[in-house]
Amino acid sequence: MAADKQFKLPDVGEGLTEAEIVRWHVQPGEQVKQNQTICEIETAKALVELPSPFAGVVGELLVAEGTTVDVGTPIITFDVSGGAAAVAAEPATTDDVGELAHTDAEPTQPPDAADGESSTGRTAVLVGYGPRNDTAVRRRRAAGSPAASAGPPVPPVPTEPAEQALPPTHPTHQWPSVSPTVAAPGDRNGGAESSRSGVLAKPPVRKLARDLGVDLHVVHGSGPDGTVTRSDVEAAAGGASTSGASVTTPRGGEERIPVRGVRKATAQAMVTSAFTIPHVTEFTTVDITASVHAIERLRELPEFASVKVSPLLLVAKAILLNLERYPMVNSVWDDANDEIVVRHYVNLGIAAATQRGLVVPNIKNAETLSLVDLARALNGLAATAREGRTAVADMQHGTFTITNVGVFGIDTGTPIINPGEAAILAFGAVREQPWVHRGEICARWVTTLAMSFDHRIIDGELGSLFLRDVARFLEDPASSLLARL
Amino acid sequence: MVAVSSMDVATSSEFVQLLTPEGQRLENPEYPLEITPEEVRALYRDLALVRRFDVEATALQRQGELGIWAQLLGQEAAQIGSGRALAPGDMVFPTYREHGVAWCRGIPPEKLLELFRGVNFGGWDPGRHNFSLYTIVIGAQTLHATGYAMGMQRDGAEDAVIVYFGDGASSEGDVNEAFIFAASYNAPVVFFLQNNQWAISVPEERQSRIPLFQRAHGFGFPGVRVDGNDVLACLAVTRKALQHAREGQGPFLIEAFTYRMGAHTTSDDPTRYRLASELETWKLRDPIERVKAYLSRGGFADSSFFDSVESEGDELAARVRAACLSMPEPKPIDIFDQPYAGGSPLVDEERATFEHYQAGFAEEGGR
Incomplete structure (x- = not known):
């Protein structure tokens, strides 16, 4: 020719x-x-x-x-x-080339040599990500993994003979020292790569999905052009958690729990408090043997027959009496108005551990209650909270909080003030301990009280006097009552 | 860093070097590199094949098959060394000369030709290869890369971005803005500057009073100069820089000190502005010859290995040539399908106007 x-x-x-x-x-x-x-x-x-x-x-x-x-x-x-x-340039090799090109020619790409001639001839989508996300996942993994995992010399679409002629330099086993770093992040990278290019979502939504462990590919996007929105991710996360994720959590793995509800409210309250209120915490260890005896007496009284009486009752009473004497402790800092709001009523909060998390219901106008009514209120509060039936109103407008860490056998702690209040008292475990009593070492009932207060309102002196007097009451309830009279 | 007296470079400078032009291995405590002979052979293969491809593409341009070609001749080590330091999830923003990095990202070389033949605007899917399309606008990609890195930050991804640019681009506003933003937001981006000594016809010394890598210090992030013709040093330094970025320590500037042994592009004639003796000096520092010397001297490769790489290169060249010549010519009207995936009323209107215009030719010319 x-x-x-x-x-x-x-x-x-x-x-x-x-x-x-x-x-x-x-x-x-x-x-x-x-x-x-x-x-x-x-x-x-x-x-x-x-x-x-x-x-x-x-x-x-x-x-x-x-x-x-x-x-x-x-x-x-x-x-x-x-x-x-x-x-x-002859047709014989053009076929080859066509096939080679076809290997790389994904439906997501502009038509190239192969597609332009051999496929439907439809111009279709020339740029962009193609029509379907779910197929993109499968396709990506299949096509991307050789290139991705090999890292090194991927002779892209190499001719077969060339590949086999050079076993020592074959890309896939060339880089043993590199492969750990390449392999380890493989999943993450695979996910990141595909999510970046295959699914439409804004960066904060991607972050959220990452944090919640949600695979963006399986989320139905409800936004414009199928964009995955924040609520789509949240919904997907919720669905995942109800499907028993905790049961299947593998040993040694990690679990991601969406922060919401009580946990979220608690977190916000704690952060607000910890970072806006300058906290000071003071401690005092006190012999409350007299209070323990007093409680035993109370339990024998007919008025208390149907009421559970615990040391918490006397701690509450001690606080109520002393809040009356030191009203600044029962106040709140009003930042917006540059004012200190002193409350002449006490809504006494009791921190309660419930299944839903920490709940702090309070007893409204606790200072007006008789001792037996206070005991009843405390009982009711705890029971309601444990059943998860605490009404929102019962948790609002507290003025002072007691946290009873003693029930867990803990001696003391540095409690964080409930927002809207100026002080919180931690009531530690009551233990029988060797104690110097009237010049002699003997076994006494001892506890530790810790009080955190807002140092903008309460100076060290006021805080100390308040805590001292609460302790004195518990040391000798009878004479404290007498002293007040 | 290591002071290298053997190089006796025009700018007496310090840079990281792990393999001398004579093929002697050096150690650097700051940039340790453990590498097996097998891995060095793989790097040699990369370097040689990429150079062979580049030669073929240049020839194709001279034969009228490509509109233009930007040669990488002389910069193979900077590109292969940095390209092989990347993890799969890392994202690359190239100029129009990063054929070696594209190779490392698994892009078939013939795909690179589609842009230069003018049959499309870039033949690969950037998302699939984590390799952005070639950017012709000088330095613009540094901003894209910085923004992308800031997005990765917000995604909570633990990947990094690497962006390539040249000594000429370092004088552009975009690059300096990218430095500032990357520093301000501690973006996980590695700035990989290939200082090939010439911004078309403007020499490096007119770009900066100080070595370019030192500019990073003024922006508040680390900068290091590496022997850009030393593939091992480029690999070690880039790995460390990427790690720095992934660990949340922010941007990093690498200045790969290299030389453009060819023309700026096929439209350029470097004999008009630089002396032949300069090229001869740099030929002694050839990035591939030193790897060959190391492999030969150490007994890590024999002539059959080098021969096989050479024949593999020829096969690659033949394949690329055949692919180039068989690329289908796009119809002029096709361009209207490319701006938007889902179409646009304005573009539809323009398409109709253009169709009408073309139809007019057919009637008058009787074609």
């Missing part, structure tokens, strides 16, 4: 119209290899050597040296009938 090929003067420099043939490097009849220099040309921009586009025999030089011709003018002919390299 006749195989004469012409080579036309190319535009070698973006928009040039002509060039001068300065010198021919080949002569008619000469055998040339592909990319062998055939001539030098000079354009308005540069002196350039032209490599032969074909392998074969030079037929004719169509333009003499020193002549300037327009771009597109044939300048040389070749006979490529015997050249093996010439086959490169």
Whole structure:
């Protein structure tokens, strides 16, 4: 078959119209290899050597040296009938190329050599992410994993023989030292990569999904163009948790629990308090043997027959009496108005551990209650809270809080003030301990009281006096009552 | 960093070097690199194949098959070393010359030609390869990269971004703005500056009074100069910089001190502005020859290995050429399908106008 090929003067420099043939490097009849220099040309921009586009025999030089011709003018002919390299442009290898290109040609990509000719001919989506997210997941993993996990030399779409001819340098086992770093983040990266390109979501939503352990690919996007929104992720997270995630949590793994409800309210309250109120905490250890005896007496009284009486009752009473004496402790800092609001009523809060988390219901106007009514209120409060039936109103407008860490066997702590209040008292465990009593060491009932107070309102002196007097009451309830009278 | 006397570079400078031009291995306590002969052979293969591809693409341009080509000749080590330091989840923002990095990201080389042949605007899916499309606007990609890194931060991702640019781009406003934003937001981005000594025809010394890597200190993040023709040093330094970014320590500037051995692009004639002797000096520091010397001298590779890489390169070149020549010509009207995935009324109107215009030619010319 006749195989004469012409080579036309190319535009070698973006928009040039002509060039001068300065010198021919080949002569008619000469055998040339592909990319062998055939001539030098000079354009308005540069002196350039032209490599032969074909392998074969030079037929004719169509333009003499020193002549300037327009771009597109044939300048040389070749006979490529015997050249093996010439086959490169023949259909036989075009198929190869088509297939190679097809390997890389995802439906998500612009149509390329393969798609343009072999597929439906439909122009379809030229750019963008393609129509379906769920198929993108599968496709991505299949196509991306070799490139992703190999990291190194991925001869992209290599010719088979070349791959096998070089086992020692085969990319997939070249980098043992690198593979740990590559493999370990693989899942994460895989997810990150695909989520970045396959699913539409704003960065904070992606962060949320990451934090909640939600795979964006399985979330139905309700936003514009299928964008996954914050509430989509939250809904997906909620659905996941009801499906028994805690049961299937693998040993040694991590679990992600959405923060909401009581936990969220508690967290917000604690953060607000801890970072806006300058806390001071004081401690005192006190012999409350007299109170313990007093409680035993109370339990024998007919009025208390149906009421559970615990040391907490006397702690509450001690606080109520002393709040009356030291009203500043029963106040609150009003930042907005630069005022201290002193409450002449006591809504006494009791921190209660419930299944839903920490709840602090309070006894309204506790200072007006008789001891037995106070005991009843405390009982009712705790029972209601444990049943999870505490009304919102019961948790609002507290003025002072007791946290009874003693019931857990804990001696003391540094409690955080309930927002809206100025002080909180932690009541530690009551233990029988060796104690110096009237000059002798003997077994006494001892506890530790810790009080945190808002130092903007309560100075060290006031806080100390208050705590001391609460302790004194518990040390000797009878005489304290007498002293008040 | 290591002071290198053997290099006797025009700018007497310090840089990180782990492999001398003579193929001698150096140690650097700050940038330790444990690497097996097998891994070095793999790097050699990368370097050689990428160079072979580049040569073929240049020839294709000279034969009228590509509109233009930006050669990477001489910068192979900077690109392969940094490219092989990347983790799969890292995102790359290239210029238009990062053929070596594209190779490392698994992009078939022939795909790179589609843009330069003008059949599309970039033939690969950036999301799939984590390799953005080539950016022609000088330095603009540094801002894209910084913004992307800030997005990664907000995503809570533990990946990093690497962005490539040149000594010329370092004088652009975009690059300096990117430095500032990256520093202000502690963005996980590695700025990889290939200082190839020439911004087209403007020499590096006109770009800066100080070595370029030192500029990072003024922006408040670390900068290091590495021998850009030393693939091992580029690998070690880039790994450390990426780790720095992933650990939340913010941006990092790497100046890879290298040399553009070819023209800026095929439209450029470097003999007009630089001396042949400069090129000869840099040929002695060739990034591939030193790896070959190391492998040969250490007995880590023999001639059959080098021969096989060479023939693999020729096969690659033939494949690329065939793919290039068989790329389908897009119809002029096709361009209207590319701006928006879902179409746009304005573009539809423009398409209709253009169709009408083309139809007019057909009638008059009788084609």
